[in-house]
Amino acid sequence: MTRGESSADAADGPRAVRVALLGCGTVGTEVVRLITEQAGDLTARVGAPVELAGVAVRRPHKHPWLTENFGELVTTDAAALVARDDVDVVVEVIGGIEPVRTWLLEALKSGKSVITANKALLAEDGPTLAEAADASGADLYYEASVAGAIPLLRPLRESLAGDRITRVAGIVNGTSNFILSAMATGGASYADALEEATRLGYAEADPSADVDGYDAASKAAILATLAFHTRITASDVHREGMREVSAADVAAARRLGCTIKLLAICERVVAEDGSESVSARVYPAMVPDSHPLARVDDAFNAVFVEAEAAGQLMFYGQGAGGAPTASAILGDLVAVARNRVGGGRGPRESAYASLPVRPIGEVPTRYHVDLEVADREGVLAAIAGAFADHGVSIAAVRQTGGVSGSVDRADGSEHTQARLTVVTHSAPEAALSATVSKLLDKEMVLGVPGVLRVEGLGRAVSALGMGE
Numbered sequence: 082m083t084r085g086e087s088s089a090d091a092a093d094g095p096r097a098v099r100v101a102l103l104g105c106g107t108v109g110t111e112v113v114r115l116i117t118e119q120a121g122d123l124t125a126r127v128g129a130p131v132e133l134a135g136v137a138v139r140r141p142h143k144h145p146w147l148t149e150n151f152g153e154l155v156t157t158d159a160a161a162l163v164a165r166d167d168v169d170v171v172v173e174v175i176g177g178i179e180p181v182r183t184w185l186l187e188a189l190k191s192g193k194s195v196i197t198a199n200k201a202l203l204a205e206d207g208p209t210l211a212e213a214a215d216a217s218g219a220d221l222y223y224e225a226s227v228a229g230a231i232p233l234l235r236p237l238r239e240s241l242a243g244d245r246i247t248r249v250a251g252i253v254n255g256t257s258n259f260i261l262s263a264m265a266t267g268g269a270s271y272a273d274a275l276e277e278a279t280r281l282g283y284a285e286a287d288p289s290a291d292v293d294g295y296d297a298a299s300k301a302a303i304l305a306t307l308a309f310h311t312r313i314t315a316s317d318v319h320r321e322g323m324r325e326v327s328a329a330d331v332a333a334a335r336r337l338g339c340t341i342k343l344l345a346i347c348e349r350v351v352a353e354d355g356s357e358s359v360s361a362r363v364y365p366a367m368v369p370d371s372h373p374l375a376r377v378d379d380a381f382n383a384v385f386v387e388a389e390a391a392g393q394l395m396f397y398g399q400g401a402g403g404a405p406t407a408s409a410i411l412g413d414l415v416a417v418a419r420n421r422v423g424g425g426r427g428p429r430e431s432a433y434a435s436l437p438v439r440p441i442g443e444v445p446t447r448y449h450v451d452l453e454v455a456d457r458e459g460v461l462a463a464i465a466g467a468f469a470d471h472g473v474s475i476a477a478v479r480q481t482g483g484v485s486g487s488v489d490r491a492d493g494s495e496h497t498q499a500r501l502t503v504v505t506h507s508a509p510e511a512a513l514s515a516t517v518s519k520l521l522d523k524e525m526v527l528g529v530p531g532v533l534r535v536e537g538l539g540r541a542v543s544a545l546g547m548g549e
């Protein structure tokens with residue numbers, strides 16, 4: 082069926098919308114299950130049957146369930162499946178950049194609708210896919226690429242299309258949240274938690290994408306693009322992963338009444354002269370326990386959206402896993418199938434604002450800095466001076482304990498070592514980095530074992546019992 086063609090046929094009923102599924106792993110298996118188990122409902126909702134035309138995998142022998150039940154549909158030649166004339170919609174759940182990009186571009190150029198969960202590809206080269214979709218009038222849908230089952234992209238793209246979004250921020254990587262939750266409760270080691278997240282189907286094929294923040298950065302790029310009508314790619318997103326978060330950091334956060342979460346933050350920044358830019362960043366940060374994000378555990382995701390007229394909205398749900406992700410894909414499938422049956426088209430890419438990206442060095446955040454120092458007179462003043470020299474204002478300082486028998490870096494003598502916790506007011510990243518470098522140059526500073534950002538700090542400072 083060509084786009085816009087009426088599917089009604091007096092003799093045979095509406096012509097089926099035929100789907101090529103690329104990939105049948107954690108997500109693809111659930112897509113097959115939902116398409117087959119819900120065939121009757123899908124027909125009623127779309128106005129025509131939705132049928133699998135073929136399923137491409139790499140190693141059919143690894144898929145006994147698929148080959149036993151759908152053997153005639155299975156192929157290892159994804160390119161040929163995409164090129165088939167009887168395919169209307171291509172659903173891609175393989176992942177990675179190539180050869181998937183080539184296949185999806187071929188599909189879009191020939192007018193086939195594309196649904197993908199591939200945030201890495203969208204964040205690297207989404208504009209090329211969007212241009213191909215616009216050129217042929219085909220649909221490009223990707224709800225499953227961010228936050229699993231949570232309906233988030235459609236609200237940004239459609240429901241809030243008349244509002245002005247100022248901020249999108251939250252937890253968008255299930256695997257890292259699963260690990261951080263396990264570390265916070267002391268239930269499992271980092272390695273065990275990562276292994277369990279992989280077993281449950283949450284982790285990427287290369288889980289460093291999860292723990293090093295690449296996956297969250299891709300999602301931040303997609304969110305910022307939609308929220309601010311500006312093309313943001315993964316390379317525009319400042320990225321720090323959670324691999325470096327230690328048990329000591331988790332304990333320090335707990336003492337402060339906080340929990341560490343890997344956050345993705347996308348903001349519209351308005352300068353004093355009225356000029357606007359976009360800040361998109363991913364990093365682990367302390368969040369006050371009283372904040373709803375602190376209670377988002379396991380592989381769940383939660384995202385706050387702030388818009389000028391709507392105010393604050395919160396989206397929460399399962400952020401990873403086969404069935405939750407397949408739910409988002411099926412939602413897209415119903416939308417594009419309806420468009421094909423009814424002759425309509427989903428929203429096009431909207432990137433008219435073309436806002437510049439704000440460098441991370443200029444982005445102000447509050448910080449929690451743990452210092453190991455020689456416990457002697459004048460140390461506190463010298464440390465405070467280093468912060469002041471770089472314009473970083475200190476909100477609170479606490480000496481969290483003395484340890485005897487430490488060796489002084491300068492003269493090798495033994496004396497008491499103290500741990501200082503400094504919480505700052507908002508300061509640009511560049512100023513904080515310069516402060517830490519200067520601190521490390523001081524002989525009384527034995528180490529700076531922990532530097533973490535603190536988001537929503539007001540209540541955290543109160544938790545320290547020291548006030549601002």
Ligand code: NDP
Pocket residue numbers: 103104105106107108109137138139140141143157159173174175176177198199200201225226229282283284285286400401402403406
């Ligand atoms: P899996 O690794 O479980 O599945 C990937 C599938 O792709 C496998 O069936 C594999 O076949 C197939 N495949 C790989 N290369 C080829 C090829 N050249 N030709 C044909 N088939 C190929 O991945 P997931 O299902 O977990 O993820 C798929 C996509 O969905 C990724 O983009 C991921 O980022 C995204 N996603 C995943 C979520 C999750 O929770 N898992 C959530 C949201 C998005 P074979 O098994 O034979 O090797």
Ligand code: HSE
Pocket residue numbers: 226227228229253254255256257283284285291296400401402
């Ligand atoms: N690996 C991803 C995660 C899958 O853990 O969030 C969902 O996009």
